[in-house]
Amino acid sequence: MAGFTTSGSIPIPMLYFESVGSGATASAQFHPILRAYITSEYQESEILRSAVAWPVLWERNLPELDESSTWALSRNVSTGEFTLIQV
Numbered sequence: 001m002a003g004f005t006t007s008g009s010i011p012i013p014m015l016y017f018e019s020v021g022s023g024a025t026a027s028a029q030f031h032p033i034l035r036a037y038i039t040s041e042y043q044e045s046e047i048l049r050s051a052v053a054w055p056v057l058w059e060r061n062l063p064e065l066d067e068s069s070t071w072a073l074s075r076n077v078s079t080g081e082f083t084l085i086q087v
């Protein structure tokens with residue numbers, strides 16, 4: 001299991017390999033694509049064990065984004081459509 005951590009904290013899993021035994025190795029290709037989805041089917045910090053079964057709201061190549069950026073999520077009340085824009 002690979003994860004993120006802050007100083008002195010317990011790692012938060014971000015990648016989980018099922019059925020990989022102790023002492024075994026696994027490799028993954030890293031394609032840094034950041035995707036946003038709108039759904040109530042997942043809980044915060046839940047490990048995603050398979051592909052998300054919802055349409056992608058927004059998708060960006062992570063290396064092309066600024067190191068620090070701010071985004072605004074809005075919902076059109078007439079259509080129910082969500083948008084995510086950089087502010």
